[in-house]
Amino acid sequence: MSNYIQMKLTPILLSLFMLSTMSCGMNSHIDNPSVKVPVPIQLFNGKDMNDWTPKIRLHETGENYAQTFRVEDGLLKVRYDGYDEFKQQYGHIAYNKPFGHYILRVEYRFVGEQAKGGEGWAWRNSGAMLHGQSPQSMLKDQDFPISIEGQFLGGDGTSERTTSNLCTPGTHVHYMNELFTPHCTSSTSKTYHGDEWVTADFVVLGDSIIRHVLEGKTVLEYTKPQVGGGNVSSFDKQAKPDGKALAEGYIYLQSESHPIDFRKVELYDLSAYKESPEKLNSIIQQIIK
Known part of the structure; x- marks a missing residue:
């Protein structure tokens, strides 16, 4: 650069x-x-979801359909035992305060079997959504929040499959010094197989730079997050002002049909040092x- x-x-x-x-x-x-x-803020307190708001496709904001998101054994869990079939009911749960400059640390693991009716690409697939729109601004049938996604993927025990990738529902970034318009791009991470815990860090500095970090090493870096593009449906047009720089927003955790556990979701607020x-x-x- x-x-x-x-x-x-x-x-x-x-x-x-x-x-x-x-x-x-x-x-x-x-x-x-x-x-x-700074002392990290524990976005997930290990006890409840009182500081979080669920938004699941085909359901109103705040409705935790079939207890998709739940706290058990000190973990924030995503489960589908109350679903007859997944039916593209993509779910997200948003922390109730927006942030702009921070380091987000998420510890996660994939477990169990994918929900019936989940797409093949969604097997061992979840993510942390950064700079997202508010859950209150999402419409009932909207599939994903307009946001920058740090995508989590798990391995199958054999094939290579990177994690901490980038996907862009309703957004664009600059990657390799150019406007990047494809929906997803892979990181340079190794593959994490099985049910092992993975710690993913995201360094987010407003609308300047975002880094995905695993085991202390940057595996993906891009700049200038902004509203734009497709890969999001059934949204309120007023919530998608294409070209607007994304300097802050809401953090979401994702439900895409495969069970996942989160044992740590903490944030170092860097706004005082920007x-x-x-x-x-x-x-x-x-x-x-």
Whole structure:
């Protein structure tokens, strides 16, 4: 991203440049341990879903159809034992506060068998939706929130299948310095097979840069998230102003027909440091190790 050197380096652009030149998974000269890492916000408290709002296709916002989302054994679980058939009832559950600058850490594992009627592509498929529209602005028949998706995929024990990929329901990004309009692109991650726990980090800096990180290494990076494109249906047109930069939004966890457990969903709020690039990057490096 050397083209940024030629531009006036506002705090956000400087953050973008410094992030892009950091060595993945290693400390650099801007590391400053004297800058304290903020205490993470536990979006999932291990006890209930009081801070979350479900939105399941074909159902009204707030209706947790068939207890798709539930808390058991200290885990936030997605289950389909109350479904006769999946019938494209894609589900999402949104944290009730929007964020713009943060690191999101999600620990997840796929379990069990896919719900009857789930599409083949949805086998061991879920995700964390970033910069999403509010659940209250989604229509009853809408399939996905307009958002940036950090896609979770599980392996079949044999084939390679990356995770922490990118999908873009109703959105676009810039990838490899160009506007990226396809719906999904794969990360460079390894494959996680079976029911093992996976920790996925997402470094989200407003409408400048988003990084997907696994085991301390960046596996995907893109910039300039914005509203646009397709791959979302039955939405309110007023909720989709194409071309609008996405600087903040709601975080969702996904239900796409395969059971999944979440044992940690925590967020480091970086908004206080967005005008201080060196402090911001020091904090990020201390968290992402």
